[in-house]
Amino acid sequence: MPNRQRRNTPQRQIILEELRKVTSHPTAAELHEIVRCRLPKISLATVYRNLDLLAEEGSIRKLGPGSQETRFDGNVGRHYHVRCHHCGRVDDVHGISDAVVGKPEQVGGYEILSHHLEFVGICPACKPDRAAEASSV
Amino acid sequence: MPNRQRRNTPQRQIILEELRKVTSHPTAAELHEIVRCRLPKISLATVYRNLDLLAEEGSIRKLGPGSQETRFDGNVGRHYHVRCHHCGRVDDVHGISDAVVGKPEQVGGYEILSHHLEFVGICPACKPDRAAEASSV
DNA sequence: ATCTATGCAAAGCTTTTGCAATCGT
DNA sequence: ACGATTGCAAAAGCTTTGCATAGAT
DSSP: OOOOOOOOOHHHHHHHHHHHHOOSOOBHHHHHHHHHTTOTTOOHHHHHHHHHHHHHTTSSEEESOSSSSOEEESOOSSOEEEEETTTOOEEEEOSOOGGGSOOOSEETTEEEEEEEEEEEEEOGGGSTTOOSOSSOO | OOOOOOOOOHHHHHHHHHHHHOOSOOBHHHHHHHHHTTOTTOOHHHHHHHHHHHHHTTSSEEESOSSSSOEEESOOSSOEEEEETTTOOEEEEOSOOGGGSOOOSEETTEEEEEEEEEEEEEOGGGSTTOOSOSSOO
8 A cells, every 4th residue: 555645735724723723622514614714615525534634644633423323331330431443342341440530520610420431442353453543543 | 391101112121121131332223133133123213212212211321422423623632521411512621630540551452542531511501501411421 | 747635416324203003001 | 092102214414425627746
């Protein structure tokens, strides 16, 4: 695989600039709206494509779904999860107590109800073929 | 709001039973496949509807997307997030160091690359109208 | 000149919803 | 009987993709 070279387009540049300006953690659609002020004809598809590229190279962070599907857990006891970055598999984490997180009741004015902690890694089965998994986790 | 009564249908019962049997954190579609062995004509919509009900009453846990949209963050420095359970807004959390999590390098055979910690709560703006937010977080 | 990136529209996927028929209670 | 629940199909939302054109190097 010959490494494809990346071009520096105004679209990509401006998307990154605008995302860095705000602290609202916008969705792709919201960012599209923002960027449109400077590039009225930019398409939503371009925003998605560039956000993916930027996340891949580590210039921005993608929040939320590690994947696009919701998963369900029949075990409602307190425990955390590990997700395999390679195959998407999710396992329970035992031996790490809830105490690792300080359980604050107030954070930045929020009244805290709960918290979720997820580890991301490479599962035993995928270790052999792990290649360039390091970024965009 | 008169509290609607919940009926005990075989569909709901079996969905819960099967989800409790597995530790694979299945998606709705996967669980649908599993449940079909016992209820061949059950529809995917029924699975979704019951998973929502069960999560609402706290019988199961819903993993992953707090919402259905991916959000992006231009700040790649180490920090965590708080999401408002009521309006979906996401803010940065400062003052809670990375150290709260023991940063294990190995968890259940996984090689850990990173972790995500998200708090869920009620933001200042939503506190007034918070009503029955306690469950299904 | 080459080949990546864009814009547009169409397609894909997961999840939700409308509706008439079912089935708990 | 009453009305919550189901199954089916259609709709909705977010995200991705195909393709011809534009544009960076």
